[in-house]
Amino acid sequence: MTIVMSRFVTAEDAARIEGVLAGHWQKRRAAAEAFGEDYSRLWAAIERSAHGGKLLRPALVLCAYEELSVDAAPLRGAAVELAAAFELLHTAFLLHDDVIDNDFVRRGQSNLAGERFDEGVAAGLGAANAARWAQASAILAGDLLIHDAQSMVARLAVPEPVRLGLLDLLDAAVFASAAGELSDVGLSAGAVSPEVPAVLDMTRWKTAPYSFAAPLRAGAVLAGAPAELGLLLEQFGGLIGTAFQLRDDVLGVFGDEQLTGKSTIGDAREGKMTAMMAFARTTASWAELRLLIGPGGPGDIDRVRVLLVDSGALGYAERLIADLVAEALALLEQPLVPAGLRAELAELAHRAAVRVS
Amino acid sequence: MTIVMSRFVTAEDAARIEGVLAGHWQKRRAAAEAFGEDYSRLWAAIERSAHGGKLLRPALVLCAYEELSVDAAPLRGAAVELAAAFELLHTAFLLHDDVIDNDFVRRGQSNLAGERFDEGVAAGLGAANAARWAQASAILAGDLLIHDAQSMVARLAVPEPVRLGLLDLLDAAVFASAAGELSDVGLSAGAVSPEVPAVLDMTRWKTAPYSFAAPLRAGAVLAGAPAELGLLLEQFGGLIGTAFQLRDDVLGVFGDEQLTGKSTIGDAREGKMTAMMAFARTTASWAELRLLIGPGGPGDIDRVRVLLVDSGALGYAERLIADLVAEALALLEQPLVPAGLRAELAELAHRAAVRVS
Missing domain, CATH: 1.10.600.10 (Farnesyl Diphosphate Synthase)
Known part of the structure; x- marks a missing residue:
């Protein structure tokens, strides 16, 4: 992706x-x-x-x-x-x-x-x-x-307080990401029950902290930006990184293989437990859907897609993404965000959430 | 162990x-x-x-x-x-x-x-x-x-130069130990040819740098000892750590299970490629020995021991250990080693090399 x-x-x-x-x-x-x-x-x-x-x-x-x-x-x-x-x-x-x-x-x-x-x-x-x-x-x-x-x-x-601050950020990112990876493998191995909140936690922890939140805040710390702004960027990164991951999950089933370079069967075959799938599990469509995914499957990826749409699972994921992006963009409106950075990050939010590849 | x-x-x-x-x-x-x-x-x-x-x-x-x-x-x-x-x-x-x-x-x-x-x-x-x-x-x-x-x-x-020196020592230890672990698994998987020099390299890299050489030199760096003494301690640690590992390998076959708390069949069953085994491979005893070790074996651990003795493999390992200890003790004789430290480390050398558990 x-x-x-x-x-x-x-x-x-x-x-x-x-x-x-x-x-x-x-x-x-x-x-x-x-x-x-x-x-x-x-x-x-x-x-x-x-x-x-x-x-x-x-x-x-x-x-x-x-x-x-x-x-x-x-x-x-x-x-x-x-x-x-x-x-x-x-x-x-x-x-x-x-x-x-x-x-x-x-x-x-x-x-x-x-x-x-x-x-x-x-x-x-x-x-x-x-x-x-x-x-x-x-x-x-x-x-x-x-x-x-x-x-x-x-x-x-760099000055010692800055170095220690950066080490703290790296530490928190590694710590959260290991928690997310643990949840991810737990879900896929059946050791963690695939309820929506657990899957959302995994989605929040695995990628966003080390890929978005920590890099943004680390840049701010190094620049000597106010602590409040650093925290805001970390929060923004958490939101937009989660949207990025959710978009990744959607593209994993609905994406254009030509654009994503990734099979749209892989996730379904793995039975990858995404937020979208966890939601589908709570709907009447699951009885049919569960037979189509997992090892050996899916026999019919088009049917998987139809069920994810009809069950409202795709809509659920899209709403989550839209809400996360809206919340992230609202953060950027705060006056302590300089205009140049606001423009860059708004663009990032758009690309992370709306991309097709 | x-x-x-x-x-x-x-x-x-x-x-x-x-x-x-x-x-x-x-x-x-x-x-x-x-x-x-x-x-x-x-x-x-x-x-x-x-x-x-x-x-x-x-x-x-x-x-x-x-x-x-x-x-x-x-x-x-x-x-x-x-x-x-x-x-x-x-x-x-x-x-x-x-x-x-x-x-x-x-x-x-x-x-x-x-x-x-x-x-x-x-x-x-x-x-x-x-x-x-x-x-x-x-x-x-x-x-x-x-x-x-x-x-x-x-x-x-600690002062920055000390901190950077300690980070360097940690770095070198991690780097060497990964090389040793890679060799170890390569030998055991058959990806690395089990010649004596390759096995000795693995024995030197895997444990001694992070377990002996780096800790000793790190303590010296933190104490502000002369760089020359730090290097000497690192060298001492490398020698004695290698002797420690060779003793571990010997005890893995010849040890008293009551004392080591470790099966004396495990290493032979794994076909663990130690310096002792690599030496045995170059002798006439190998034709029989190779049939006794590896998965399923050893049917007769006593016969494995006899062959390792008769082939001169145990003697080879014991000579290596003795030479390493002698070289390490000779280092301690240098005047820049304080008497108190010399006594402690001589005791360590003895325990690492002569222990039975």
Whole structure:
């Protein structure tokens, strides 16, 4: 799932972020050489895992920082490093999310584990050993990036209160996101009962805190913005990030595969418990719907869609999205939000919630 | 595998370390409440995972710090936090090591994943879903502690150069240990060829850097000891930590189960590729030995022992241990090592290498 963020990442900012990341990979590759070929290959694979994203999280850090800092933007170097750290964290979460889901493919291509698996099989390992090697590699890769993300934040050359504030934000984001991931897998494994409130909690925790709320507030903290404004941005990010996730769920069933690059059968086949599905569960349509989703299914994705529409589940998700966006936009109207930032974030809210890809 | 560390952790120090950890768990439990019962249960399980260790790594931090700091030990509070951070890191590594090995038991008891698995089955989940829930929980638990360990170091109230030096040490330890774990699983999955040098590299990387070298040098850095002494301690830790791991491998086959609390069949059944086994692979005994180890085996652990003795593999491991200890003790003879620290570390070297449990 992608979001067109070109408005938010200028070519110049993207180059800066890529520059910091490139420096990081170079340092890691050089250090890995002392630990043999397999470790060097792992780091090369980690670097590939971090490529190809839209730099959403770094863009939000820089957007908030640039709009809120004084003209000279004296900490721009630190802002770019902070931005890059959020990208490392995101990559770590994707890696571990794939391990947890036992996925060997992401964005239509072999992910880090998939590459290792293929290599293992090609080298003559049995499937079980190749899978073990693949999953262990991905677990370690994610571990290293969770470490690296915080390492980057911990070393920022900024005044101590700012550094501690940023560490707090990172901490809260990691903490919330792990809670969300736990709920997500609990729902999918049947360990968590799929009531609407539980699914909404998961939807709020898993992505929005580390992808929207923390990056925006972190940019504000680095810019020295008033604490009240930082809190407002965090709140805005929570709302819009939840809308983003809900839109993701809707597109997972109703999206145009040509635009999303993602199968519209995958979510239904997984029986992914989204807010939309949790709502449908409370309706008369569930008796038929439940037979169409889950392993082996859906035989008829069009029928799944009809049932989600007729049950009111799609409408429910769309209303939630609209309400979240409205609430987020209302926050932006507060006078302490500078006009430039307001315009940027209103655009972000629109793109996060209304996008088709 | 335990090492009697009572000499190194005074009751007072142990209480201080436990106090920092208790404060950490309390903070996390309180924050988890906002994220539902499952997350609170996960944190309670994380806390249990961290209990019952011998506090080896914290003890080494404090040993180096206390022996090397000026009388007033002005940073003792920070030293205790640093010590606790190494315990969190250790717990994280154990959690992920168990995920990678698909182990649901540690020290004869259900580990975090094992507990979750049992709960899942009791709640009516199928075995596959219970296992998925269990492994995801353990992955997230390890992620959180990897984060928490560095978070604790990053927040130490110490001068900036000291803090950056400590972050560097933590970084190098995490980096090396991931390389070691990768090699370990590569050897066990057949992705890495089990030549003696490769197995020795794995043995050097996996445990010694984060368990011995980094804690000792970190204590020295915090005490403001000369850089040369810090490096010497790191080197000493690398040697003695490797000897510790080799002793662990020997005890894994030849140990007294009553004393080690660990089956002496487990390693052979896993076909664990230790330096001793890698050496045996190069001898005539391997033709028979290879049939006795691995899944299903060993039918005859006594015969495995005889072959390891007759092939010279046990002797090889014992010579390696003796050489490492001798080299480590020689380092301690350098005049820049204070007498008090020398005595402590000589005792440590002895216990790490000669222990029977």
